[in-house]
Amino acid sequence: MSTAAMLDTHPSSATLDRDALARAIDACLACSQTCTACADACLAEPDVSEMVRCIRDDLDCADVCQATARILTRQTAGDPHLTRAVLEACIQACSTCAASCGEHREHHEHCRICADVCEACGQACRAVLHGL
Amino acid sequence: MSTAAMLDTHPSSATLDRDALARAIDACLACSQTCTACADACLAEPDVSEMVRCIRDDLDCADVCQATARILTRQTAGDPHLTRAVLEACIQACSTCAASCGEHREHHEHCRICADVCEACGQACRAVLHGL
Amino acid sequence: MSTAAMLDTHPSSATLDRDALARAIDACLACSQTCTACADACLAEPDVSEMVRCIRDDLDCADVCQATARILTRQTAGDPHLTRAVLEACIQACSTCAASCGEHREHHEHCRICADVCEACGQACRAVLHGL
Amino acid sequence: MSTAAMLDTHPSSATLDRDALARAIDACLACSQTCTACADACLAEPDVSEMVRCIRDDLDCADVCQATARILTRQTAGDPHLTRAVLEACIQACSTCAASCGEHREHHEHCRICADVCEACGQACRAVLHGL
Secondary structure: OOHHHHHHHOOOOOOOOHHHHHHHHHHHHHHHHHHHHHHHHHHOOOOHHHOHHHHHHHHHHHHHHHHHHHHHHOOOOOOHHHHHHHHHHHHHHHHHHHHHHHOOOOOOHHHHHHHHHHHHHHHHHHHHHHHO | OOHHHHHHHOOOOOOOOHHHHHHHHHHHHHHHHHHHHHHHHHHOOOOHHHOHHHHHHHHHHHHHHHHHHHHHHOOOOOOHHHHHHHHHHHHHHHHHHHHHHHOOOOOOHHHHHHHHHHHHHHHHHHHHHHHO | OOHHHHHHOOOOOOOOOHHHHHHHHHHHHHHHHHHHHHHHHHHOOOOHHHOHHHHHHHHHHHHHHHHHHHHHHOOOOOOHHHHHHHHHHHHHHHHHHHHHHHOOOOOOHHHHHHHHHHHHHHHHHHHHHHHO | OOHHHHHHHOOOOOOOOHHHHHHHHHHHHHHHHHHHHHHHHHHOOOOHHHOHHHHHHHHHHHHHHHHHHHHHHOOOOOOHHHHHHHHHHHHHHHHHHHHHHHOOOOOOHHHHHHHHHHHHHHHHHHHHHHHO
16 A cells, blocks of 8 residues: 555645554554455355344445545645544444444454454544544 | 335235335435535535545545434334444544535535535434434 | 536536436436445345345445446546446456345335335446447 | 455356456455546646646546456456456546546656556456456
8 A cells, every 4th residue: 555655745745644544544544344245254154143233333344444445545725624523433434333243253253353453443543543 | 216015915924114214215315416426526626625524524424324214214124223323433434524525615605505404314214213 | 316416516517418427327326325325224124045046146236336427427638448348347246246136026016116226226337338 | 455365255256357457456446446536636726728638538437447446356247248248348448548648747747647547447448358
C-alpha cells in the first residue's frame, strides 16, 4: 500500500498524525476486504443458516470501513465533525462484527481472522479519534 | 424506485416504520447521486479553485449516504447501535455539505439543488433515528 | 430523484442524450438498492441454502451498478472507452443476476421484483451504450 | 492485508490461481486508495484548473477498482462472464488514469505514484484475466 507515501505528497501539511492516519486507512481497507471475504465464506458453509447474523454484520462493516477509508484519505478542506462521526460509526461497525464473528472463531477460521481484523481496525480508528 | 415494495417482500416484519425507512433510503440514494453530480459540475466551473471545499464535502457526503442507504436497506439481524451511529454520521455529512453548497446557491444552480437535497436527506434520516 | 435536473445544471453541454443518461443512472441506483434488498431478504428465507447463488449475484450486481451510476453521473472530461467498458460490465451483471433471481420468481416475490429491475437496468444501460 | 489468508479459509477450493488473485485484489485496493488520495491532492494544488481531467479519471478509477476488489474477493458461486467484464473495465480504468496522471508525473509526485500504482493494478488484473 502506498497510503503513507501518498499522505506525504499532499500539498497541505496533515493536521492529524501521519502514521496514525495511514494505519487507520490501511486497517479500514483490510477490514473491508476481510469482511467481504468472510461474508462470502460464510455463505459457502454447510451451516449457512447459522451464519446469517455474521453475514449481515460483515456486509455492514465492509460498507462502513470502505466509506471511512475514503474520508480519512482526503486531507483537503474537510470537516472534523464529520471525521469524528464517521470514525464513531466505524468503531461501532467493527465492534458489532468482531462480536458476531468471534462467536464462530472456534469452528470457522475465516471468522477468527475477521474478528481479529475488525478489532485491529477499531483500535486504529480509536487512535485517530483520540488525536482529533 | 422499488424500495418500499422490496421492504414489503422481506420474510421478517420490519421493526422500524416502513414508510419512514423507505423515504430515508431513497433520500440517501438521491443525495449520493446529487453530491456526485455537484462535485463533478463544480470541477467543470471556471471558478473551480473557489469550489474546493464544496467538492470535498460533496465527495464525503456521497460516500456516507451510499453506505447508509445499504445499511438501512438490510432488515435481517442488524444491530440498532450501528444503525444509530451510521444515521448520525449521515446527518452530519448532509449538514456539512448543505452548508458548503449553500454558500454557492446564488451563483451555481447545482449547488442550490444539492444543498436542498442534502437538507431533505438529513431530515429523512432524523425521522428514522427518532423512531429507533 | 434530481438526476435529470442535475444533468441540466452542468456547465458543459452533455455529449450523450440527456434523457437516456438520466434513465440509466436512475435504473442503476434502483438496481443497486433492489439487489442489496434481495440479498438481504434471501438471507432471511428458511431455504437460504438454496439461495446462495442468488445472494452472490445480487451482491456483485449491487457493486457494479453503484460504480456505473457514479461514472455515468460524471460529465466532466471523461473517457468514452471507460464508459463503454463499465456499461458492458453492468449489462453483464444485470443479465447474470436477472437469470439467478428469475429462477426463484415463482416462490420469492423479492426475486421476481429484483429480476425485473435488473432487466430494466440492463436495457437502460444498453440504450446509453448504443448512443456512444 | 489478510487477503491471501482469507482465500485459504474459503470452504470451496479456488478455481483461479490463489496468488494471482490475492495480488489483483490487493492491487485494486491500493489503486482505489491511491486514486482517492491523488484526486484529493490535485484538488489542493494551486494549478487545480489544470488537473480537472486527472481528478475525473482518479474518481472513476477509484470506483471501478473498489467494485473489482469486492467481486474478485467473492469465491462462492460466481459467474466467470461477469468476472471477465469487470476485469476488462478495471484494466481500462487503470489505463485511462495512468495516462492522465502520467502527464503530470514531472511536477506532481502524487500523480507519479498514482500512475505507477494504476499500471501495476492493470497488470495484476491482466494476469487474472489470462487465467480465466
